[in-house]
Amino acid sequence: MTRIMIITGGTLGDWALDEIREDDILVGSDRGALYLIQHGFQPHISMGDFDSVTSEELSLIRASSQAFIDCDPIYKDLTDTEMAFNWALEQRPSQILLVGALGTRFDHSLANVHLLRKGMAQGVPCAIMDANNLIMVIDQSTHVRRGPYTHISLLPLSLEVKGITLHGFQYPLHQATLEIGMSLGISNILLESEGLIELSSGLLLVIQSKD
Known part of the structure; x- marks a missing residue:
């Protein structure tokens, strides 16, 4: 199994695009899916509550993704990133890389760092990357x-x-x-x-x- 790269809705830039490998499985989490599509990549799956995109953008994400899963933004227990991360773990990949997992919301950033522990517990090497950092547990x-x-x-x-x-x-x-x-x-x-x-x-x- 190859690497799964989760692109979520935090801070993104050209550095994220440069990291994509040809054989990566690309998972777009909420606005991260839109970012991929706007830069010419087709997500293998897009998922989340999509409360950070417009209805027009949501239609584009739905039409441009190989698979699509959405959920109610109010009645859910997981963040969009954790939803995508849990899906990725179920695929038993060789590695999971999270990008866009750090940003202005420290609560979300810290919760995403804690996801690395879940991946380690299941024997899947995981890391978070942004323009200046590479984080693992x-x-x-x-x-x-x-x-x-x-x-x-x-x-x-x-x-x-x-x-x-x-x-x-x-x-x-x-x-x-x-x-x-x-x-x-x-x-x-x-x-x-x-x-x-x-x-x-x-x-x-x-x-x-x-x-």
């Missing part, structure tokens, strides 16, 4: 590549993360514990093209970023 030792990112930050997603040891970083840690509220893991730098993060327990947010 890990619960075991993981190699990270520098790519275009200048900084890498580590923040606990569980109350604490134990046994953190860093290899190939400017600021090393050895068997360290990070607790919620600690900034010790902020703004580290990879010395080589690849580094290793070891941990023994807990959930760790890994945020690669550039200014």
Whole structure:
């Protein structure tokens, strides 16, 4: 199974279009579906309550998508992004990439970051990307590549993360514990093209970023 790319209604730009691969399954979540269509891409499926588009735009989304699922904007329990994410998990892809998942609504942004934990629990590698950040959650030792990112930050997603040891970083840690509220893991730098993060327990947010 190939990668599923979910385009949702947060901050988007040309960087998002550049990330699309030819074999990606494209999921348009609410206004993210319109963004895809306006830039010449046909969503494999579009879903959401579509309360952020006009009736004309909704007709365009419905006509331009291979599959279409809508729901009542009031009587629903999930955000549009979580609906799309749950659908993506059911397909058992090799990876899920969320774009447009960060924006001006911090509540939605934080909820979307929490979705990464759900993906990890089901054994599906997941990440969130925007113009300046690549975000993932890990619960075991993981190699990270520098790519275009200048900084890498580590923040606990569980109350604490134990046994953190860093290899190939400017600021090393050895068997360290990070607790919620600690900034010790902020703004580290990879010395080589690849580094290793070891941990023994807990959930760790890994945020690669550039200014």
